[in-house]
Amino acid sequence: MKVSIEWLKDYVEVDASTEELVEVFPMLGMEVEGVEGGGGADIDKVVVGEVLTRNPHPEADRLSVCTVNVGEGQPEASIVCGASNFQPGDRVPVALPGAKLPGGFKIKKSKLRGVTSEGMMCSAKELNLGDDHDGLLVLAHRPDVGIPIKEAFADSDVTFDLELTANRGDCLSHLGVARELAARYDRKIRFPEVKSDVPTVSEPSADNLLSKVSIESENCKLYLAWTIKGLKVGPSPEWMKRRLESVGLRPINNVVDVTNYVLMETGNPLHAFDAKKIAGNEIRIRNATEGETIKTLDEVDRRLDESMMVIADAEKPLVVAGVMGSVDAEVDQNTTDIALEAAWFSPGNVRATARKLNLSTDSSYRFARDVNPQLARYSAQRAIDLILETAGGELVSEEVKVGNPPRGDRTIEIAPDFVRSTCGYEVTDEQLADAWxxxxxxxEKGEPWKVTVPSFRAEVDRPIDLVEEFVRIHGTSEIPETRVVCEAVSRNDAAQFTFSEKAADALVGQGFRECCQYSLRDGKEIEAWSDQATVEALTLANPLTAEHTHLRASLLPGLLETLAHNQRNHNDLRRVFEVGRILRPAPKGTTELQSVAFAILTKPIAREWDTELAPDFHEAKLLANRLLAATGIIMPKGGLRSLEDSSAWQQGHAASAGDVHQNRVELTVGFCKLSLSREKGVNGPVLACELLVDPVMLRQKVKPVKFRSFGSFPPALKDLALVVDENVPAEDVRLAIETAALQATDKNFIVDPVTIFDVFEGKGLGEGKKSVACAIRFRSDDRTLEDKDVNAAFDETQRILAETTDYALRS
Structure with missing residues (x-):
């Protein structure tokens, strides 16, 4: 938003330099994107000239030869010019020979295509007075001919281009910025006095230009209207034109310019209708009908839907509410009677409408940031005064008011000690009261204090907001320097950072490429990959878009989108991973988890000579184990268990270990469901792994690993094959044998981890059966085991298995 310092001075005393304001505005929460004007016209030998004649150049179609009066007592100058936006009688800046323009460009007498040019007529950019360089700077205020240009701009305005945060809609006006400067410098603010004050009625009388005003949409809480007869539409006064141009607006006519002027002054959008074009003298604030069309002021036919709000008459829509008016009720040179509206529209509705129509205007920009409803009446009265002053006419109606402002001032209770403890330094009660x-x-001082916040500060609604406002106005430079003595901590000591770095390094080393996905996801995706409870737990209260309504519950959907994107673009990216944070439902609310996930596209490249086998579950499991080893995560006992019922993983081809709520760690590895892969656009199966870790676990001290030397005595090996149902996971069999062997030895000697060396299905086992063969290693650190000890332990292992399982010994 552009603000003019000359304009601001109408409301607050501003004596700070441009350089100081560049430093002050960011401290008030307004970033300075650019500064225009101010001091650029103070150049020697640049004067005001008047164009006397303009003739075509004899040798160049795009040039003209002009005779210019450069002052009394000075010879008329012949100047060759390439601009086309001027005519005889215009006054323009003229740089005479010897002048040195910004950028080091020196003017001298020269010939252009055979014609002598005795100087140069200048654009705004050439004098550092603006960005316009398409034509000459025509001096509409017609300063005296021959005076130095610096005198013509003795009060040269400076315009700041400010970038505001979305919650500071109150600063989208000169009065709003002036209010901030007044607070910063402890100055009084001057509001323009309004004169037009008429009675308020809820229904217009039959004698007025409006016979009925009604609100039929829940997105409009307040609508005000006035009517003026007998005005004359024409050009605006020069002072108003200059101000509008200084903030980037194009003057149109006095009535429209007044609404734009008040918009920039107060921040409250207004709209003026040609009253004679309002069918039935009726105003209806309603939702559009599906497929209804309107031709907006930019001459574009726009199709509306039922979610959009319009201001309509008895027959047709006249305005897309809060966005732009239509040509059907446009104020033009023939207008003599107008209806003026001021209103409060729902910010969310205006924002959504502007986005759907791809139409952003000064009005929609402000309505979307919640215009102060208490300001509507004052802004309209200010506009009425200016219309009567610049266009004449007579205010003929009462103020028609339908609805009420949706909010007013609010009171917040706060204790001064809360401010002091939050700030961390001593603050007096007087300093608090003064800043607020x-x-x-x-x-209102008491126990506690009661601070009443005006309606224009809608975002200040909590005690902590009052603390922020105090610090902002009191100044961060006033915070006393405090020396903090503490142990220096490197960022690498942060547990989560270390975990993330180790995980990323491990996967990059295995040929993966790292991704960084958006953390907001679609609710339908969350439901497909998890369950309804997760959808409800992760729903955003105020989503920005319909596609980003939930916090993510998994990194895998984003990785599948990445694989699909690369497939569509013929990029052979097959291994991707991401390290990030997700949220999951917990017994008490939701919990944030650290997650590492990788995905592998298993579809082989279609080349005859490429005989490499496609990755399978065992490779994914190997990669997962390497990830665990690299990050130092120890899984709970029990190993991987087959996933029988999962919304995201392929049944019979995926396994998991641990539970993040019980063990603070959880690992899932296997094939993603084909339906979900296809839904994301992936052509082919996808192997994936997701490791979830509770951040609390990462902050716990890890027990040091104790070194144990290799045994010097030989182990004793025993093989054991069991016949089980074909649907029993081999890992279950291995665990059962290892548990039985440990019980059988009763800690008299050591049992190394049992390993599977064969799984057989075939004849002789019976239908629906399979054989799982495991190797058991018995050994001791202090002696060579004797056969009788090993055989006794092996027999006891088989006995325990017979009692505790329904597995059969394979003969």
Whole structure:
């Protein structure tokens, strides 16, 4: 948003330099994107000239030869010019020979295509007075001919281009910025006095230009209207034109310019209708009908839907509410009677409408940031005064008011000690009252204090917001320097950072490429990959878009989208991973988890000579184990268990270990469901792994690993094959044998981890059966085991298995 310092001075005393304001605005929460004007016209030998004649150049179609009066007592100058936006009688800046323009460009007498040019007529950019360089700077205020250009711009305005945060809609006006400067410098703010004050009625009388005003949409809480007869539409006064141009607006006519002027002054959008074009003298604030069309002021036919709100008459829509008016009720040179509206529209509705129509205007920009409803009446009265002053006419109606402002001032209770403890330094009660008072807040001291916040500060609604406002106005430079003595901590000591770095390094080393996905996801995706409870737990209260309504519950959907994107673009990216944070439902609310996930596209490249086998479950399991080893994560006992019922993983081809709520760690590895892969656009099966870790586990001290030397005595090996149902996971059999062997030895000697060396299905086992063969290693650190000890332990292992399982010994 552009603000003019000359304009601001109408409301607050501003004596700070441009350089100082560049530093001050960011401290008030307004970033300075650019500065225009101010001091650029103070150049020697640049004067005001008047164009006397303009003739075509004899040798160049795009040039003209002009005779220019450069002052009394000075010879008329012949100047060759390439601009086309001027005519005889215009006054323009003229740089005479010897002038040195910004950028080091020196003017001298020269010939252009055979014609002598005795100087140069200048654009705004050439004098550092603006960005316009398409034509000459025509001096509409017609300063005296021959005076130095610096005198013509003795009060040269400076315009700041400010970038505001979305919650500071109150600063989208000159009065709003002036209010901030007044608070910063402890100055009084001057509001323009309004004169037009008429009675308020809820229904217009039959004698007025409006016979009925009604609100039929829940997105409009307040609508005000006035009518003026007998005005004359024409050009605006020069002072108003200059101000509008200084903030980037094009003057149109006095009525429209007044609404734009008040918009930039107060921040409250207004709209003027040609009253004679309002069918039935009726105004209806309603939702559009599906497929209804309107031709907006930019001459574009726009199709509306039922979610959009319009201001309509008895027959047709006249305005897309809060966005732009239509040509059907446009104020033009023939207009003599107008209806003026001021209203409050729902910010969310205006924002959504502007986005759907791809139409952003000064009005929609402000309505989307919640215009102060208490300002509507004042802004309209200010506009009425200016219309009567610049266009004449007579205010003929009462103020028609339908609805009520949706909000007013609010009171927040706060204790001064809360401010002091939050700030971390001593603050006096007087300093608190002074800072809040300068912001326009009313302070009532007591137990606790009651601070009344005006309606224009809708975002200040909590005690912590009052603390922020105090620090902002009191100044961060006033915070006393405090020396903090503590142990220096490197960022690498942060547990989560270390975990993330180790995980990323391990996967990059295995040929994976790292991704970084958006953390907001679609609710339908969350439901497909998890369950309804997760959808409800991770729903955003105020989503920005319909596609980003939930916090993510898994990194895998984003990785599948990446694989699909690369497939579509013929990029052979097959291994991707991401390290990030997700949320999951917990017994008490939701919990944030650290997650590492990788995905592998298993579809082989279609080349005859490429005989490499496609990755399978065992490779994914190997990669997962390497990830665990690299990050130092120890899984709970029990190993991987087959996933029988999962919304995201292929049944019979995926396994998991641990539970993040019980063990603070959980690992799942295997094939993603083909339906979900196809839904994301992936052509072919996808192997994946997701490791979830509770951040609390990462902060716990890891027990040091104790070194144990290799045994010097030989182990004793025993093989055991069991016949089990074909649907029993081999890992279950291995665990059962290892548990039985440990019980059988009763800690008299050591049992190394049992390993599977064969799984057989075939004849002789019976239908639906399979054989799982495991190797058991018995050994001791202090002696060579004797056969009788090993055989006794092996027999006891088989006995325990016979008692505790229904597995059969394979003969």
């Amino acid at each position: 008072g300068r912001l326009g807040f009313t302070v």
